[in-house]
Amino acid sequence: MPVWRLTLSQWRYQKLNGVIKMVHYIGVILDESRYEQIKGTEIEEKVQSIFGGALKMLVVEVPEDKSNQILKAFDRARIDSRGFIEDVPVAFRRAVFEEIVKNKSLDIVDKVLERLSEIQELAKKEDEYIPPPEIE
Amino acid sequence: MAKLNIPPPHGGELVNRVIEKRDYAESMAAGAIEFDLKPTTLPDGTPIRHVYREIMSVCYGFFSPVEGSMTSTDLEGVLKERRLESGWVFPYPILLDVSEEDIKSTGVKEGDRLLLKLKGQPFAVMDVEEIYKINPEEVATRTFGTPEDNPEVVREPFNEKHPGYMIYKLMNDHVIAGKWTIVNPPKFREPYDRFWLPPAECRTVIKYVKKWRTCIAHQTRNVPHTGHEALMKNAAYTGDIEPCHGILVNAIIGAKRRGDYPNEAILEGHEAVNKYGYIKPSRHMVTFTLWDMRYGNPIESLLHGVIRQNMGCTHHMFGRDHAAVGEYYDKYATQILWSEGIPSFGFEAPPNEVDKGLKIIPQNMAEFWYCPVCGEIAYSESCGHVDQKQKFSGSFLRGMVAEGVMPPKVVMRPEVYKAIVKWWKVFNYPFVNKKYLENLNASLEVDLEPMEVPKA
Numbered sequence: 001m002p003v004w005r006l007t008l009s010q011w012r013y014q015k016l017n018g019v020i021k022m023v024h025y026i027g028v029i030l031d032e033s034r035y036e037q038i039k040g041t042e043i044e045e046k047v048q049s050i051f052g053g054a055l056k057m058l059v060v061e062v063p064e065d066k067s068n069q070i071l072k073a074f075d076r077a078r079i080d081s082r083g084f085i086e087d088v089p090v091a092f093r094r095a096v097f098e099e100i101v102k103n104k105s106l107d108i109v110d111k112v113l114e115r116l117s118e119i120q121e122l123a124k125k126e127d128e129y130i131p132p133p134e135i136e
Numbered sequence: 137m138a139k140l141n142i143p144p145p146h147g148g149e150l151v152n153r154v155i156e157k158r159d160y161a162e163s164m165a166a167g168a169i170e171f172d173l174k175p176t177t178l179p180d181g182t183p184i185r186h187v188y189r190e191i192m193s194v195c196y197g198f199f200s201p202v203e204g205s206m207t208s209t210d211l212e213g214v215l216k217e218r219r220l221e222s223g224w225v226f227p228y229p230i231l232l233d234v235s236e237e238d239i240k241s242t243g244v245k246e247g248d249r250l251l252l253k254l255k256g257q258p259f260a261v262m263d264v265e266e267i268y269k270i271n272p273e274e275v276a277t278r279t280f281g282t283p284e285d286n287p288e289v290v291r292e293p294f295n296e297k298h299p300g301y302m303i304y305k306l307m308n309d310h311v312i313a314g315k316w317t318i319v320n321p322p323k324f325r326e327p328y329d330r331f332w333l334p335p336a337e338c339r340t341v342i343k344y345v346k347k348w349r350t351c352i353a354h355q356t357r358n359v360p361h362t363g364h365e366a367l368m369k370n371a372a373y374t375g376d377i378e379p380c381h382g383i384l385v386n387a388i389i390g391a392k393r394r395g396d397y398p399n400e401a402i403l404e405g406h407e408a409v410n411k412y413g414y415i416k417p418s419r420h421m422v423t424f425t426l427w428d429m430r431y432g433n434p435i436e437s438l439l440h441g442v443i444r445q446n447m448g449c450t451h452h453m454f455g456r457d458h459a460a461v462g463e464y465y466d467k468y469a470t471q472i473l474w475s476e477g478i479p480s481f482g483f484e485a486p487p488n489e490v491d492k493g494l495k496i497i498p499q500n501m502a503e504f505w506y507c508p509v510c511g512e513i514a515y516s517e518s519c520g521h522v523d524q525k526q527k528f529s530g531s532f533l534r535g536m537v538a539e540g541v542m543p544p545k546v547v548m549r550p551e552v553y554k555a556i557v558k559w560w561k562v563f564n565y566p567f568v569n570k571k572y573l574e575n576l577n578a579s580l581e582v583d584l585e586p587m588e589v590p591k592a
Contacts, residue, residue, distance in 0.1 A: 027532065031541050050526050051506050054544030076395050078531065081457070081467075086531030087395055090538050127569055132560040133540040135553075 024067040025084045028097050030056040037101050046106060060096060060106050066113065073116050074123065089123035090130065140350050140376045142343060142448045143495035147201025147224045150335055150446060153317045154195050158587075161319035164261050166590040168251035169242050171234075173259070175391075175577050176306050182570050183577035185303045188254050189390050189426035190230050195260065195318045196334035198425050198443045204315035205232035208268045211311070215278040217482030218438065223492040227438035228430060229275060232262070233307040239267065244312065251319075257584040258320050266313040276304035280432055280464070286480040289434055289469035298464060299393045300430030322582030328389070331403050333423040338384075339448035346421065348382035350375045352451040352499060353444035355437075355459065356387045357429055359397050359405030359556055361548045363528030365414055366504040366513045371453035372419075374499045383420045384449055385409075386440075389581060390428035393461060395534065396568045399424075399581070401559040408551035423447070426581065433458055433465040434473040438487055438494075445496040453499045474498035504528065506546065513546075537566055 030038070030047065035056060038044055048057050062070070067085055071077050076087045095115055099108035112119075155161040173191075175183040193199050201224050206214065211229050213219045220226050232252075244250060246267060252260045280301055281290040294301040324332045333341060342348050352375075354368050372380045385406045389399045397405070403422060410420040425443050430436055436459035437452075444452050458470035466472065475498075477483035477490075487493045505528065507514040509521040519525070528547070536543050542553055560566040563575075 027535075029536055029539065029541050050508075051544055051546045052508060052511060054546050078462070080529045080531045082527050082529055082532070084529065084532060086529065086535055088535070093535065093539060128571065129564050130538060130560075130566060131540075132557055132564070132566070133542070135542065135557055 022064040024062045026060040028058040041104050062109050066109050089126050091119050091122035095119050137376050140450045145200050145446050146442050150197040151200040155319050165251050165319050168249040170251050172253045183573050184391050185428040191260050191316050192426045200446050205313045207266050207313040225493050227435045232312045234310050235308045258587045260316050260318045262314040262316050264314045272307040273305050276301045288478050289466045292464050300432050320587045322584050328581045331424050335446040342448045350380045350450045351382040351384050352380040353449040354385045355440045363504045371499050385422045387424040388427050388429045389424040392568050394568050398559050401556045404555040405552045408555050412551045431461040433460040434469040437470040441494045441496050451497045451499050455501050471500040
């Protein structure tokens with residue numbers, strides 16, 4: 001069972017007993033345009049459907065030492081109750097997706113970390129302005 | 137089981153320290169020493185608290201029986217065992233903190249009357265009972281606890297990443313204690329004016345307009361996703377011989393941590409839940425309390441109990457990680473407090489079972505998640521498909537919102553999302569950021585009419 005599906009007590013038990021090595025996750029939401037970009041590639045098979053098929057998502061595994069690097073790089077980033085790294089800048093999520101498309105793989109954490117300084121620069125601009133979506 | 141009724145206010149009587157009549161107000165303010173209220177700020181200048189919100193909440197009775205800035209005896213009682221000098225339970229220090237320079241420049245001393253000014257206008261008066269020194273860092277540490285002193289629930293030492301801890305740590309080191317009286321009642325701006333319902337009026341509305349005999353409170357600092365909605369609907373099945381008649385949503389409005397939703401979106405997001413019939417308006421009402429959230433999990437839950445009992449609620453729902461940020465407290469600290477007590481915080485028993493405690497009844501709830509097997513939002517203690525659960529996560533939703541993806545309606549109602557986008561367009565940002573906090577501090581939630589105060 002993936003760690004993010006464990007109950008809190010199961011997680012505590014396994015962590016205390018060294019059964020699990022800590023792994024965190026980055027969830028990449030796929031809207032239509034993103035889905036088109038991975039359609040037909042081997043990544044498509046890894047797409048998870050959640051909330052009764054209402055959302056499609058790719059889940060990238062992040063070993064603990066690398067998730068610590070991410071948490072350090074972005075002051076509001078945190079691990080949520082599911083074990084996912086959240087509250088990261090939009091620029092970071094975009095970079096994760098770009099690397100997935102480029103490498104046709106979910107094993108892209110190192111590639112993203114190589115771009116950290118560039119992402120941090122973009123993230124600074126996000127503190128002031130994020131364009132609102134056009135909805136009716 | 138006997139039928140329940142609206143509980144009495146905490147402390148027995150609702151505090152009401154607001155003077156509406158202008159001539160009485162002017163005579164109270166005449167000759168008082170003027171003092172401009174100031175925000176508490178982070179070292180980079182970001183405002184994180186404005187004491188005016190505490191003055192409003194005290195004077196309109198949300199924090200009954202507290203009547204003003206605490207004396208040193210009250211403060212010590214609160215820090216030691218969460219009790220006022222009178223013995224009534226109260227969780228947080230409520231303080232008008234000032235600098236030594238403020239004391240010198242005003243020349244204020246015990247026995248004087250202060251005229252507290254807000255946005256350049258007279259706002260409230262206080263009769264100074266005591267002026268004393270504090271060590272803000274010690275107040276901050278004792279307010280929230282430590283792993284050593286409060287091992288039942290505190291997991292990590294509080295530090296500069298905790299917004300509530302910083303509010304106390306960054307206070308000035310002098311306190312002026314005394315009762316507050318508002319002499320120039322502020323007017324709330326849109327959209328706050330639609331949701332402002334102080335305890336006395338709220339009790340009247342609950343009893344005579346809504347005709348709710350029982351009412352369960354829902355604490356919020358968030359726009360609601362369907363997990364919150366499920367919590368509200370299911371927790372409301374508690375009651376006495378029938379489910380609770382009403383659900384009172386009470387949002388905490390004030391400076392929040394960066395990354396939370398703006399106050400305006402929170403209020404209108406919750407309003408959308410009843411406006412569009414997800415919970416019908418005859419059973420659901422949205423209100424707010426002014427308070428710069430301290431994110432104190434079990435300690436904050438006590439304040440929530442005080443506020444909502446004063447507003448007339450019979451029950452209060454408490455979920456996992458109640459009013460929490462980070463991993464400082466056990467995820468179930470609030471539920472531990474309300475089910476067995478936390479002796480190191482002064483509770484050998486739950487707060488509603490101790491002398492001079494609360495009368496509001498806790499409803500401790502576990503989690504809601506989406507179960508793809510059940511094909512619905514399920515309660516964690518009922519649903520057997522634990523391996524398939526898909527948990528709601530506020531931060532996951534925030535990420536989706538920031539990326540401009542409209543959350544599916546199974547996760548967030550479209551009308552709630554529209555409330556987020558409406559205010560996103562106003563602030564050019566979907567969440568609280570430094571600019572939002574600076575603007576909020578400059579404009580506050582209120583305006584004050586000009587008031588001429590006769591000189592002594």
